[in-house]
Amino acid sequence: MSTAAPIVIVGTGLSGYTLAKEIRKQDNETPIIMITADDGFSYSKPMLSTGFTKGKEADGLAQASPDAMVEQLNLELRTYTTVTGIDPDAHELVLGDERLGYSKLVLAWGADVIRLSIEGDGQEHVFSINDLMDYRAFREALQGRKRVAIMGAGLIGCEFANDLRNGDYEVDVVAPSETLMPGLLPRPAAEAVRSGLEGLGVRFHLETVVEHIAAKGNGVTLTLANGEQLDADLVISAVGLRPRTELAAAAGLATNRGIVVNRALETSAPDIYALGDCAEVDGHVLLYVLPLMASARALAKTLVGERTEVKYGTMPVMVKTPCCPTAVCPPPSDARGNWEVEAEGQDVRALFKGASGEVLGFALTGRYAVEKQALSKEVPPIHS
Numbered sequence: 495m496s497t498a499a500p501i502v503i504v505g506t507g508l509s510g511y512t513l514a515k516e517i518r519k520q521d522n523e524t525p526i527i528m529i530t531a532d533d534g535f536s537y538s539k540p541m542l543s544t545g546f547t548k549g550k551e552a553d554g555l556a557q558a559s560p561d562a563m564v565e566q567l568n569l570e571l572r573t574y575t576t577v578t579g580i581d582p583d584a585h586e587l588v589l590g591d592e593r594l595g596y597s598k599l600v601l602a603w604g605a606d607v608i609r610l611s612i613e614g615d616g617q618e619h620v621f622s623i624n625d626l627m628d629y630r631a632f633r634e635a636l637q638g639r640k641r642v643a644i645m646g647a648g649l650i651g652c653e654f655a656n657d658l659r660n661g662d663y664e665v666d667v668v669a670p671s672e673t674l675m676p677g678l679l680p681r682p683a684a685e686a687v688r689s690g691l692e693g694l695g696v697r698f699h700l701e702t703v704v705e706h707i708a709a710k711g712n713g714v715t716l717t718l719a720n721g722e723q724l725d726a727d728l729v730i731s732a733v734g735l736r737p738r739t740e741l742a743a744a745a746g747l748a749t750n751r752g753i754v755v756n757r758a759l760e761t762s763a764p765d766i767y768a769l770g771d772c773a774e775v776d777g778h779v780l781l782y783v784l785p786l787m788a789s790a791r792a793l794a795k796t797l798v799g800e801r802t803e804v805k806y807g808t809m810p811v812m813v814k815t816p817c818c819p820t821a822v823c824p825p826p827s828d829a830r831g832n833w834e835v836e837a838e839g840q841d842v843r844a845l846f847k848g849a850s851g852e853v854l855g856f857a858l859t860g861r862y863a864v865e866k867q868a869l870s871k872e873v874p875p876i877h878s
């Protein structure tokens with residue numbers, strides 16, 4: 495391997511670009527090559543579910559062009575280039591017919607949307623939105639349309655429901671759960687968000703699923719398992735994400751729910767690292783921005799020569815439902831304790847307390863959402 499081999503970063507999402515920025519703060523010389531399957535525009539993915547609320551089209555959500563990123567970060571960027579394999583022994587990436595040598599390789603290639611296989615001839619009207627290009631395609635298809643059905647009542651489904659209502663679209667949400675964001679919010683907080691969204695005009699069809707999507711005119715008719723039928727112009731599928739692990743597993747890297755890395759973001763193969771939505775860091779798969787920022791800062795230090803472990807602090811998440819502001823910090827999955835809830839209308843303060851009364855997690859809605867900062871200081875960090 496030549497000593498001139500570059501650091502290669504696969505992915506130009508928040509993980510890849512944040513890492514490159516952090517490296518360049520400390521080292522402007524080491525050659526870096528970034529590779530991305532998409533157009534390489536820099537954007538903040540959480541903003542995709544705020545377009546109507548902020549009055550922005552897809553172009554308005556882009557923060558910098560690929561050329562601007564190349565100049566700013568002094569690196570080589572290859573857009574519309576898909577990695578098809580990794581050869582850890584040779585220290586090479588496989589890009590179709592081509593091979594590219596690396597000194598260090600960073601996998602920041604995100605998570606794939608889960609696609610349901612639903613019967614019916616209306617599939618072309620179904621959109622998943624997991625990057626800026628997806629969002630651009632969705633906004634183009636939305637021109638002149640009025641009715642959107644959303645499959646999934648998780649964080650992303652609820653945020654799009656609020657945003658589309660703010661854009662004056664009719665919104666139906668279909669989901670198998672009894673409540674909204676079931677993995678994230680305790681029931682009273684979920685009910686508060688539901689009442690906020692219903693107050694805005696969102697219609698919920700819970701405890702059922704879409705079984706059939708038939709083309710009808712320029713839109714579709716959805717048939718639900720409970721027998722209901724809904725007409726819509728477009729459908730958003732927001733039923734979940736799965737870390738991209740296949741290429742890593744095929745190359746012999748350890749994978750589990752994500753690509754397995756330790757706190758130094760090292761995979762099981764020498765000189766290969768992973769962070770962001772694709773990574774399982776010391777047992778944690780957290781598809782959020784705060785963990786990837788902390789990881790990028792630690793990994794940049796390692797890559798410039800000072801091996802550094804990431805330490806996850808408290809990781810609260812703001813749910814972007816302005817009709818019912820919501821902040822949540824879920825307790826660890828193995829935490830023992832109970833939710834203590836104060837609720838008045840849409841204002842809910844739910845604290846998850848352990849045996850000695852210590853706060854291990856929280857969910858805050860309405861006027862209590864502002865308590866997020868103060869409570870985050872009480873909750874123990876993920877990595878003590």
Ligand SMILES: Cc1cc2nc3c(=O)[nH]c(=O)nc-3n(C[C@H](O)[C@H](O)[C@H](O)COP(=O)(O)OP(=O)(O)OC[C@H]3O[C@@H](n4cnc5c(N)ncnc54)[C@H](O)[C@@H]3O)c2cc1C
Nearest residue numbers: 505506507508509531539540577603604770771781782783
């Ligand atoms: C609508 C929405 C709202 C969100 N809101 C919030 C929020 O409020 N707060 C929060 O903390 N988090 C939020 N998230 C989650 C957060 O945005 C993600 O955790 C984060 O953006 C993931 O960044 P990433 O760089 O790891 O992955 P991605 O942004 O998915 O980037 C992956 C990159 O890898 C490239 N790639 C993939 N496969 C290949 C391949 N084989 N070859 C070459 N390139 C490849 C892609 O082209 C892309 O450039 C939200 C997510 C969505 C979708």
